[in-house]
Amino acid sequence: MVASRYYYQRLVQMRDGLDASEKKQFDDFFFAKRKNQTHLFVTSQFVGDYGIDRMALGQPLIGILKLVTLGGLGIWTLVDYFLIGGSARLKNLRMAEAFIAQMRGASHD
Numbered sequence: 001m002v003a004s005r006y007y008y009q010r011l012v013q014m015r016d017g018l019d020a021s022e023k024k025q026f027d028d029f030f031f032a033k034r035k036n037q038t039h040l041f042v043t044s045q046f047v048g049d050y051g052i053d054r055m056a057l058g059q060p061l062i063g064i065l066k067l068v069t070l071g072g073l074g075i076w077t078l079v080d081y082f083l084i085g086g087s088a089r090l091k092n093l094r095m096a097e098a099f100i101a102q103m104r105g106a107s108h109d
Helices: 004-016 020-033 037-050 052-056 060-068 075-108
Strands: none
Touching: 004 020, 004 075, 020 075, 037 052, 037 060, 037 075, 052 060, 052 075, 060 075
16 A cells, blocks of 8 residues: 555645646645545444445445455454555545646646
């Protein structure tokens, strides 16, 4: 998964490449849409057996599999306690990159 240090460095690097108006758009979008690692961890703690944590990350198939298997009889849920933060960071990076690409594509049209 994505290490915390790399995650923050990459976000700063992406944001530094934007002008002032683009930074404002990026900040508004990112902080409204990002997946909060703490919230996902708490969700994973309480309802991870039902796959709700993975569904919140936009991974409905994995969420359904966790639901059907009750978190792999608890094993999958335990593993997700350690992986959910990295999954959230990866999702956020991909979302930020896609938004910047869309913003740049729209400005060139």
